[in-house]
Amino acid sequence: xxxxxxxxxxxxxxxxxxxxxxxxxxxxxxxxxxxxxxxxxxxxxxxxxxxxxxxxxxxxxxxxxxxxxxxxxxxxxxxxxxxxxxxxxxxxxxxxxxxxxxxxxxxxxx
Amino acid sequence: xxxxxxxxxxxxxxxxxxxxxxxxxxxxxxxxxxxxxxxxxxxxxxxxxxxxxxxxxxxxxxxxxxxxxxxxxxxxxxxxxxxxxxxxxxxxxxxxxxxxxxxxxxxxxxxxxxxxxxxxxxxxxxxxxxxxxxxxxxxxxxxxxxxxxxxxxxxxxxxxxxxxxxxxxxxxxxxxxxxxxxxxxxxxxxxxxxxxxxxxxxxxxxxxxxxxxxxxxxxxxxxxxxxxxxxxxxxxxxxxxxxxxxxxxxxxxxxxxxxxxxxxxxxxxxxxxxxxxxxxxxxxxxxxxxxxxxxxxxxxxxxxxxxxxxxxxxxxxxxxxxxxxxxxxxxxxxxxxxxxxxxxxxxxxxxxxxxxxxxxxxxxxxxxxxxxxxxxxxxxxxxxxxxxxxxxxxxxxxxxxxxxxxxxxxxxxxxxxxxxxxxxxxxxxxxxxxxxxxxxxxxxxxxxxxxxxxxxxxxxxxxxxxxxxxxxxxxxxxxxxxxxxxxxxxxxxxxxxxxxxxxxxxxxxxxxxxxxxxxxxxxxxxxxxx
Numbered sequence: 001x002x003x004x005x006x007x008x009x010x011x012x013x014x015x016x017x018x019x020x021x022x023x024x025x026x027x028x029x030x031x032x033x034x035x036x037x038x039x040x041x042x043x044x045x046x047x048x049x050x051x052x053x054x055x056x057x058x059x060x061x062x063x064x065x066x067x068x069x070x071x072x073x074x075x076x077x078x079x080x081x082x083x084x085x086x087x088x089x090x091x092x093x094x095x096x097x098x099x100x101x102x103x104x105x106x107x108x109x110x
Numbered sequence: 111x112x113x114x115x116x117x118x119x120x121x122x123x124x125x126x127x128x129x130x131x132x133x134x135x136x137x138x139x140x141x142x143x144x145x146x147x148x149x150x151x152x153x154x155x156x157x158x159x160x161x162x163x164x165x166x167x168x169x170x171x172x173x174x175x176x177x178x179x180x181x182x183x184x185x186x187x188x189x190x191x192x193x194x195x196x197x198x199x200x201x202x203x204x205x206x207x208x209x210x211x212x213x214x215x216x217x218x219x220x221x222x223x224x225x226x227x228x229x230x231x232x233x234x235x236x237x238x239x240x241x242x243x244x245x246x247x248x249x250x251x252x253x254x255x256x257x258x259x260x261x262x263x264x265x266x267x268x269x270x271x272x273x274x275x276x277x278x279x280x281x282x283x284x285x286x287x288x289x290x291x292x293x294x295x296x297x298x299x300x301x302x303x304x305x306x307x308x309x310x311x312x313x314x315x316x317x318x319x320x321x322x323x324x325x326x327x328x329x330x331x332x333x334x335x336x337x338x339x340x341x342x343x344x345x346x347x348x349x350x351x352x353x354x355x356x357x358x359x360x361x362x363x364x365x366x367x368x369x370x371x372x373x374x375x376x377x378x379x380x381x382x383x384x385x386x387x388x389x390x391x392x393x394x395x396x397x398x399x400x401x402x403x404x405x406x407x408x409x410x411x412x413x414x415x416x417x418x419x420x421x422x423x424x425x426x427x428x429x430x431x432x433x434x435x436x437x438x439x440x441x442x443x444x445x446x447x448x449x450x451x452x453x454x455x456x457x458x459x460x461x462x463x464x465x466x467x468x469x470x471x472x473x474x475x476x477x478x479x480x481x482x483x484x485x486x487x488x489x490x491x492x493x494x495x496x497x498x499x500x501x502x503x504x505x506x507x508x509x510x511x512x513x514x515x516x517x518x519x520x521x522x523x524x525x526x527x528x529x530x531x532x533x534x535x536x537x538x539x540x541x542x543x544x545x546x547x548x549x550x551x552x553x554x555x556x557x558x559x560x561x562x563x564x565x566x567x568x569x570x571x572x573x574x575x576x577x578x579x580x581x582x583x584x585x586x587x588x589x590x591x592x593x594x595x596x597x598x599x600x601x602x603x604x605x606x607x608x609x610x611x612x613x614x615x616x617x618x619x620x621x622x623x624x625x626x627x628x629x630x631x632x633x634x635x636x637x638x639x640x
Contacts, residue, residue: 027276074293088253089279
């Protein structure tokens, strides 16, 4: 349906924005630490999809040397950095949740 | 040459993490840490005569490379970082030495590595002129800071760290979203080139306001300050000093870059409203705190409001000067309560006292006057510059800020000056107290160097603040406890994150609507009034 509105060109950015909104909803409504981390992890690909989609040019090829009509490679390369940070931070968040739960359990036992 | 400012601490951070796997004496680890902290100093001193400097890393063109530079604005950010970090590093070694045990499952060596990472990334964010490069440094600095908060043994530190993490991620994604819009609209990520190619249409305005809301969240300014008080008060004392003194300045530098290269005049009024509300909210909350570190943390919310005020009046130099001042006195204050907290074993103001230590009394008096903006201490320098930009009632609001801050610090000093039982004899912790005293001396010397004037109004402020304190004390208003809306458990934390996300979305939406329909609203208001 989105493609019929935008003619295919803005599919990725618009899908990205929809994902961001879904993630925000999760973050505002969910009452569970893991679910909140997952909500953040829905926002993140939303941003990546949005940013990468901005570099898309209809009919263009991959940005490799002999090609002349190519898509903008910068958004994709920048998003690589964001994805790496995101993976590391998610693992840290989950580790933190384990620690928080341990403290809660210890407190209940006391 | 300038990129070495960042590369050297990062290299030592790497070394520091590698040697944690080798079984060597503690002294070598501490040497690597100290070398890492001192490594950027020669680079900075070597370049200091040839300022301003501007280069593109690796000799690329401006369009594809990363531009870095040092000039009259970021000089103050770098100076603050290069003064505060070495002092805090020495303090950290002495602090850890005294605590003795390895805390919280996180090894001391990992903390050294994280502090070096924080150091390198802060220096990086202060020299860069590239939007995406800045974003990455901001992320590294925030992650290092969040892990440092989480590694503290204090109860509630893990919850504070998680809250900080969620708010930081949320604001980061929104910042990257706005970077995307700016890149598509201008075609560049280099700030000077963005400035040259920017057309200020509605989309650009929306992008800039989203970027500002994200930066305001990261800088801990009201109404998006939620993560700050807990994170700064629950961290280890030296880490608190680094967080309050320097880490919150990285987003401020982002705002300064935007102010410098993009026309953000359309944001003046909302930013000014946010800054004044942050100033007074911070002071109000600080006055009623009984936890010494939380009191200081709320003052960070208030002081960052003053920095934002400088940005809202479009004066980058005033902002840079006030940032420098705040980095000095706030790190000094946090380090100053450290020896008291560790010897009394509590953070409660009612049980702490510095009476036994003459040097701490003098240091606290100097640092308290400095944060109140009393001349000729360093705080007066930036505040005076902001005052010259303000007109009418806003001048008196800024005067009220000084009085409020002084009132809160008179209360702090009043409580600490009382002698308390079973306390501290003032004998040990010489290195820690020496560093605090040194920072106090620096606030005087830089103050006299940059703003060698005496303002008679300051005496009035001190008088009014002391008068107000006695009224509040006599009327027992200060004993009011600020109500807690959320529990200190996981359920409270999740509810807080729900609420804070909602506030973040609301602030974003309000600002975007104002940017989009502000002119129509103004016309409507005028038509109703006239």
